[in-house]
Amino acid sequence: MTFGSLLALVRINLRREARSVFFLAFGVALGVGSLVFFVSLGLGVGKVIREKLFAVDQLLVEVAPSAISLGSFGTALNQGVIDRLSALPQVAAVFRKMNVRVPAMSRYDGDFFGSPLRIRLEILAVGVDPGLLQRDIQLGDFNDPPVDQPIPGVISTRMLEIYNKSFAPARNLPQLSGSLVVGFTFPVEFNSSMIVPSARGSPIRSQVQVVGLSDRALLAGVTIPLATAIRVNRAGLVDAETFSGATLVAKRADQVPIIVAEAKKMGLKIDDRERQLAESIGLAVTLTTSALTLLSILICVLAAANIAQTLFASVRARAREIGIMQSVGASQTDIRNIILSEATAIGLAGGACGTLGALGLEFLADRLSGSYLPVFPFKPESFFSSPWSVLLGGVGLGVVAAVLGAYAPSRRAAATDPAQTLSD
Amino acid sequence: MISAHRLFKSYPGTDKAEVRVLEGLDLEVAEGEFVAVVGPSGSGKSTLLHILGGLDVHYSGEVEVARTKLQYLSDRRLARFRNRQVGFVFQSFHLVPNLSVLQNVLLPAFFGAESIDKSDHRRADELLERVGLLAKRDRVPSQLSGGERQRVAIARALLRRPRVLLCDEPTGNLDLQTGDEIIALFRQLHREGLTVLAVTHEERISGAAERVLNLRGGLLVNSHQSQELER
Numbered sequence: 009m010t011f012g013s014l015l016a017l018v019r020i021n022l023r024r025e026a027r028s029v030f031f032l033a034f035g036v037a038l039g040v041g042s043l044v045f046f047v048s049l050g051l052g053v054g055k056v057i058r059e060k061l062f063a064v065d066q067l068l069v070e071v072a073p074s075a076i077s078l079g080s081f082g083t084a085l086n087q088g089v090i091d092r093l094s095a096l097p098q099v100a101a102v103f104r105k106m107n108v109r110v111p112a113m114s115r116y117d118g119d120f121f122g123s124p125l126r127i128r129l130e131i132l133a134v135g136v137d138p139g140l141l142q143r144d145i146q147l148g149d150f151n152d153p154p155v156d157q158p159i160p161g162v163i164s165t166r167m168l169e170i171y172n173k174s175f176a177p178a179r180n181l182p183q184l185s186g187s188l189v190v191g192f193t194f195p196v197e198f199n200s201s202m203i204v205p206s207a208r209g210s211p212i213r214s215q216v217q218v219v220g221l222s223d224r225a226l227l228a229g230v231t232i233p234l235a236t237a238i239r240v241n242r243a244g245l246v247d248a249e250t251f252s253g254a255t256l257v258a259k260r261a262d263q264v265p266i267i268v269a270e271a272k273k274m275g276l277k278i279d280d281r282e283r284q285l286a287e288s289i290g291l292a293v294t295l296t297t298s299a300l301t302l303l304s305i306l307i308c309v310l311a312a313a314n315i316a317q318t319l320f321a322s323v324r325a326r327a328r329e330i331g332i333m334q335s336v337g338a339s340q341t342d343i344r345n346i347i348l349s350e351a352t353a354i355g356l357a358g359g360a361c362g363t364l365g366a367l368g369l370e371f372l373a374d375r376l377s378g379s380y381l382p383v384f385p386f387k388p389e390s391f392f393s394s395p396w397s398v399l400l401g402g403v404g405l406g407v408v409a410a411v412l413g414a415y416a417p418s419r420r421a422a423a424t425d426p427a428q429t430l431s432d
Numbered sequence: 433m434i435s436a437h438r439l440f441k442s443y444p445g446t447d448k449a450e451v452r453v454l455e456g457l458d459l460e461v462a463e464g465e466f467v468a469v470v471g472p473s474g475s476g477k478s479t480l481l482h483i484l485g486g487l488d489v490h491y492s493g494e495v496e497v498a499r500t501k502l503q504y505l506s507d508r509r510l511a512r513f514r515n516r517q518v519g520f521v522f523q524s525f526h527l528v529p530n531l532s533v534l535q536n537v538l539l540p541a542f543f544g545a546e547s548i549d550k551s552d553h554r555r556a557d558e559l560l561e562r563v564g565l566l567a568k569r570d571r572v573p574s575q576l577s578g579g580e581r582q583r584v585a586i587a588r589a590l591l592r593r594p595r596v597l598l599c600d601e602p603t604g605n606l607d608l609q610t611g612d613e614i615i616a617l618f619r620q621l622h623r624e625g626l627t628v629l630a631v632t633h634e635e636r637i638s639g640a641a642e643r644v645l646n647l648r649g650g651l652l653v654n655s656h657q658s659q660e661l662e663r
Contacts, residue, residue: 012547024530332526335487336588337515337543339508427488430526431478 009342018349028322029354032315036358036406037365039308044366044394044402046304050297051393056386057289065224066261067100070279071271072253083275085251096270098263099256103140106237107252108133110244111201116194121182128202132229133161135237140255144222146190152235158193158217161230165221166386173383186221193217196230199244212243224255253279308409311358315351315413323347323421330421331429340422347421351414352407359406363399370394433596433627434461434484439493441479453479454491455650461629463595466622468641469631475647477631478600484629485518485598486510498595515543519589523601525581527573527588533560534569537587544592552591559587563617579610586617597621599630603637615640 022029071093073085083089094102112131118124138150141162150160165186172183193215200211216230225231241248256271258264268278323330330343338346370392377391441454453476461467471477482488483495486502489510495502498517505513520526527536534556541552560566563583565576573581582602589597599618603611611634619640622628630637631647638644645652 009543010545010547013542013544016548017542020531020535328526329528332528333539333543334511335485335514335520335526336540337511337592339511339543341508342511342543425488427479427482430482430487430522 032354033358035311035314036355037362039311040359040362040402040406041365043304044363045369046297046300047398048392048394052391053293055393056388067258069256069267071276072279074275074277098259098266100259101257103137103255104251105253106135108237109241109246110199111204112198113200114194114196123181133232134226135232135234137234141222144220147219150233152233158215159232159236160219161216161232162220162222162225164225164227165223189218198240312409312413315410319414319417323417327424327429330424331426334426344418344422347418348414351410355407355410359403363402433463435496437494441491452650457651464625464627466628466642468638469645469647470638471647477647481598481600481631486514515540516592517594518596518598519594521585521589521599521602523604525585529573532570533584536584540591559590563587578606582614596627601632
């Protein structure tokens with residue numbers, strides 16, 4: 009029996025049993041559709057967590073000096089330790105960080121992108137080696153400027169998102185795009201605070217100009233060049249020698265555990281709170297979507313069982329017809345192939361319809377979310393991610409479920425005894 | 433053309449005892465012969481036909497049809513044998529109800545080594561014309577009379593140009609006149625060189641055959657020339 013003849017015969021058989029075929033394919037479509045929907049949802053939410061909420065770079069390791077505890081004095085993160093970290097063969101680069109250790113505040117009174125704004129804010133600042141943020145700098149250089157020039161500052165993309173989705177709507181302030189923010193200058197007073205008594209020395213008045221936005225910038229504060237932070241700390245007569253932390257860049261992601269182990273050996277603390285938080289939330293999303301995916305697979309199994317039951321009944325009803333086909337030249341393999349091909353067609357149709365249905369439902373859910381869900385930080389344009397592998401996998405699962413369901417009936421059909429079924 | 437030696441066949445009975453149907457049967461049919469096998473109901477006529485046509489493989493003995501030894505064939509080769517060498521005509525016609533007349537006639541071509549092409553369609557049309565049903569090629573079997581259904585079955589049996597036509601009570605479900613028309617068709621096919629083996633208990637078929645074999649007690653106990661042929 010040729011493939012063309014097989015297809016022609018399957019087409020004839022499916023057409024005459026259209027009603028039954030529709031219900032079988034519907035069962036497969038239900039299982040495949042829900043599977044594609046939930047897997048896409050899991051992938052989409054996971055993507056938001058990885059790329060927007062916690063943009064954790066797998067190559068980066070954050071180290072910090074360990075805190076003083078009973079029995080130990082901790083390890084200060086000085087240049088000597090930095091040099092030892094740099095010497096590790098797995099480390100591609102080390103970027104030092106130093107908190108501005110004097111209080112800082114901003115008094116803003118003027119036009120804020122078309123709206124009047126009068127505000128006083130305590131400001132956190134951290135200085136970093138310029139290389140860490142180089143890729144995100146959009147305006148000028150990220151280096152310590154002359155005293156009369158504004159200090160280049162980088163703000164967190166996540167902070168801008170929180171401002172746009174929470175702060176700005178609550179205070180009737182304009183929402184800002186990244187490009188709009190770059191170039192914005194605001195006053196800052198180091199060694200000055202509304203709540204902390206002023207430290208030794210007099211306030212250092214300056215300006216900070218936003219020169220870029222970065223995922224690597226301090227979330228709740230401003231990131232400035234390391235040399236500026238050292239200068240401000242020296243002027244404030246506070247520690248300007250030891251670093252608050254360092255970002256290590258691994259040569260390869262699989263070398264990160266080695267670097268972590270080496271840093272711990274040096275008495276340093278690994279600051280992986282964000283990574284752990286991202287992993288925890290990611291795990292929760294994975295567990296939830298896995299449960300829903302299992303439910304979908306169960307629907308597929310039920311669809312396969314339904315196909316098996318229906319095809320068993322069909323094979324019984326078509327026993328004489330099968331005998332007739334055998335009498336005119338059908339082999340057992342031909343009969344088996346006919347039944348399996350019919351199931352494949354049902355699975356293919358069900359899988360394709362289910363996958364298309366899921367895509368339609370995803371589109372609808374995104375549209376409804378865009379229209380009816382309130383704006384919130386990190387709200388994605390789409391909650392779903394449907395790569396080709398998921399779509400093709402969905403169709404494939406439909407076929408597999410149908411073929412598995414048809415396997416036993418096809419064997420029974422092939423075992424039909426034509427002499428018995430054709431006896432008058 | 434057909435040769436069977438020491439054929440044994442039995443079925444499991446109701447009280448665990450085996451029911452022996454064929455008990456060492458021997459049969460020889462020459463090429464181009466029209467042979468009728470007669471016998472009472474349950475004598476094993478249909479069983480013999482199924483064995484000779486490669487439909488029943490649960491027997492012992494030797495069977496050779498169209499120079500093919502059936503007992504040595506795999507399922508695939510046996511299917512090919514049924515597709516190419518023999519054509520079946522059954523008492524109950526055995527047409528596929530949801531297929532059209534044309535599709536029923538073409539059914540053997542679906543199981544050939546090549547895809548169905550125009551020559552198959554042409555051949556099907558020729559056969560339907562010959563049996564007088566070309567105008568009804570798109571109808572389904574339920575829209576045909578008994579005689580018409582049997583003529584469709586004969587057209588189907590002839591599609592692959594078989595060397596042997598095996599008929600199982602081919603007029604059993606037909607009225608007298610229609611049965612005579614079918615018998616006339618068999619005789620015509622026989623005159624064209626086709627080997628015809630019909631199992632029947634109807635005298636009009638045995639009367640049309642060249643040779644009549646009587647199946648009793650699992651053996652072909654006698655054979656004689658058809659009286660009609662002698663006339």
